[in-house]
Amino acid sequence: QVHLVESGGGLVKPGGSLRLSCATSGFIFSDYYMNWIRQAPGKGLEWVSHISGSGNAIYYADSLRGRFTISRDNAKNSLYLQINSLRDEDTAVYYCAREELGAQYYFDFWGQGTLVTVSS
Amino acid sequence: EIVLTQSPATLSLSPGERAILSCRASQSVSSYLAWYQQRPGQAPRLLIYDTFKRATGIPARFSGSGSGTDFTLTISSLEPEDFAVYYCQQRSNWPLFGPGTRVEIK
Numbered sequence: 503q504v505h506l507v508e509s510g511g512g513l514v515k516p517g518g519s520l521r522l523s524c525a526t527s528g529f530i531f532s533d534y535y536m537n538w539i540r541q542a543p544g545k546g547l548e549w550v551s552h553i554s555g556s557g558n559a560i561y562y563a564d565s566l567r568g569r570f571t572i573s574r575d576n577a578k579n580s581l582y583l584q585i586n587s588l589r590d591e592d593t594a595v596y597y598c599a600r601e602e603l604g605a606q607y608y609f610d611f612w613g614q615g616t617l618v619t620v621s622s
Numbered sequence: 623e624i625v626l627t628q629s630p631a632t633l634s635l636s637p638g639e640r641a642i643l644s645c646r647a648s649q650s651v652s653s654y655l656a657w658y659q660q661r662p663g664q665a666p667r668l669l670i671y672d673t674f675k676r677a678t679g680i681p682a683r684f685s686g687s688g689s690g691t692d693f694t695l696t697i698s699s700l701e702p703e704d705f706a707v708y709y710c711q712q713r714s715n716w717p718l719f720g721p722g723t724r725v726e727i728k
Contacts, residue, residue, distance in 0.1 A: 537717075539717075546709065546719055546720070546721050546722050547658075547666065547709055547711075547719040548719070549716065549717040549718065549719070561716070563716065564716075597665055597666075602668075602671065605671060605672070606713060607713035607716075607717045608656050608668060608671045608672075608711075608713060609658075609666070609668060609717075610668050610677060610678070612665035612666055612667070613665060614664075614665055615665055
């Protein structure tokens, strides 16, 4: 059974940094592209970034490139998102999501999300 | 940049009724469109991809249609658990989600 569990969220001051983690199980992690998708409170979904199974291919949403760094550790079946220079508008639930095999950018399994709150 | 619009913003229906949700793209996304359901406090769930293909475990009452710029998600007979927010998503370039349609109990 596929499981994705995010952690690392919390309350951070503007300008601060945070590293989110996503622990996975129930599938061959290294076979799949993985993504981060966020959702501001009461708002819609915004794709952040994805990384290939090997970690060699990485893409970011144009509006977010520069402060976000996605990475993975296939030995630990884990996905990460480093966020620097946090801003108020980064406040959101951050989901990790698995990309459907053979169907790029469709997200077939999601974690429950971790809440990042940026506030002074 | 492709923009997705969804209509209506809110759909008020009773259990057992048919729900028809619309998603329109500002330019063609071919058939690369998905639908997700998000219940309160939960993560989104993939329902439909490539316009009409049901994801694993999705009931047959959910169906998708359309092509190019106009797409529809139909729920043939609403069950109590179907009252939720529904998002369309295109993958023609980068992943982009629509603003959502809330299906609420009338």
